[in-house]
Amino acid sequence: MEPLSLVVLAGGRGSRLGRLTDSRPKPLVTIGGRPILWHILKAYEAVGVSHAVIAGGYRYEQLSQTFSGVETVDVVDTGQNTNTAGRLLRLADRLPETFCLTYADGLSDVPLTDVIGLHLSRRPQATITAVHPPSRFGTLALSGSTVTSFEEKTTLESIWVNGGFMVLNKTVLGLVAGDGTSLEQEVLPKLAASGQLAAYRHEGFWHPMDTTTDMEVLNRLWHGRPPWRTW
Numbered sequence: 001m002e003p004l005s006l007v008v009l010a011g012g013r014g015s016r017l018g019r020l021t022d023s024r025p026k027p028l029v030t031i032g033g034r035p036i037l038w039h040i041l042k043a044y045e046a047v048g049v050s051h052a053v054i055a056g057g058y059r060y061e062q063l064s065q066t067f068s069g070v071e072t073v074d075v076v077d078t079g080q081n082t083n084t085a086g087r088l089l090r091l092a093d094r095l096p097e098t099f100c101l102t103y104a105d106g107l108s109d110v111p112l113t114d115v116i117g118l119h120l121s122r123r124p125q126a127t128i129t130a131v132h133p134p135s136r137f138g139t140l141a142l143s144g145s146t147v148t149s150f151e152e153k154t155t156l157e158s159i160w161v162n163g164g165f166m167v168l169n170k171t172v173l174g175l176v177a178g179d180g181t182s183l184e185q186e187v188l189p190k191l192a193a194s195g196q197l198a199a200y201r202h203e204g205f206w207h208p209m210d211t212t213t214d215m216e217v218l219n220r221l222w223h224g225r226p227p228w229r230t231w
Contacts, residue, residue: 004116004167005096006049009084009183010037010104011057016211025059027104028066029215032222035066036209037104039228041073044100046231047112053094054104055087079179085187086179088172095173101166107218107228108206110165115200119167125196126172126188131163131206160199162188163206 014026021029027037041052055078056063064075076094078087088095100116110129119127141149162184175187191197205227209215221227 004049004098004100006041006044006052006100006102007088007091007095008037008040008052008054008102008104009087010054010063011060011078011080011082011087013058014105017209017215018212020212020215021058024062025056026209027054028062029209031107031209031215031218032226036107036218037063039107040102040104042231043228044102044112047116049100049112053091055091057082057087082179083181084183085172085176085181088168088183089176089178089181092170092173095170097170099168099170101168102164105210106164106206106208107226108163108165108202109204109228109230110163110200110202110206111230112165115165116167118198118200122198124191124198125169126191127167127198127200128188129163129165129206130160130199130201132157132203133159133161134207160201163202163208165200 010025010027012026014021014029017026017029028035030036031039044052050072052073054063054067054073054075056075057078057080060075060077067073067075076091078090082090108129108131115127115129140147172187172191175190181187188197207214207218209218
């Protein structure tokens with residue numbers, strides 16, 4: 001497999017993390033004492049992805065300073081208010097014909113080589129990783145009016161969502177009108193409608209970092225052997 005480049009969408013405000021992102025961008029919020037972005041880059045580095053472009057926006061200068069002098073990482077200011085697909089369009093001159101793409105706010109033990117392999121064998125315009133989202137509520141098993149079991153944490157096993165960890169062809173830029181275009185709401189649905197979107201089904205660990213509760217969960221999981229640590 002030829003080495004691929006990685007693009008990380010890292011420009012959002014991360015407002016659901018509250019005060020944690022008042023003074024730093026979401027990708028620099030720490031899990032186990034390291035920015036979540038560090039964990040993501042380590043996973044891709046382990047499978048031979050040798051170069052990363054970080055599409056920054058909110059507090060871009062902090063991301064740039066963090067990776068100053070790291071030859072394998074470029075941080076690019078793609079605008080504070082640019083939407084996800086718009087950030088890719090701003091990176092058009094930096095994108096190879098095929099590249100990995102992910103967000104800076106989720107951790108997983110997904111076998112990245114298998115995701116890349118699926119994309120290269122099927123040759124769609126884009127491949128996503130489909131995962132089961134964690135439930136935000138505990139679940140009850142009932143027998144009449146009696147609770148027979150209670151699970152504080154579970155996953156929604158009948159539901160699939162895009163967990164990130166994608167592989168795209170540069171041709172998807174033809175569906176991007178400008179800064180305001182959304183990858184999730186506009187580009188991916190169009191690819192799905194045309195049969196050009198593949199999905200790697202991952203039944204293993206995946207957890208987002210959308211809220212402070214998510215961050216606390218991931219920090220607790222860090223102790224011992226973190227389930228996302230595949231390197």
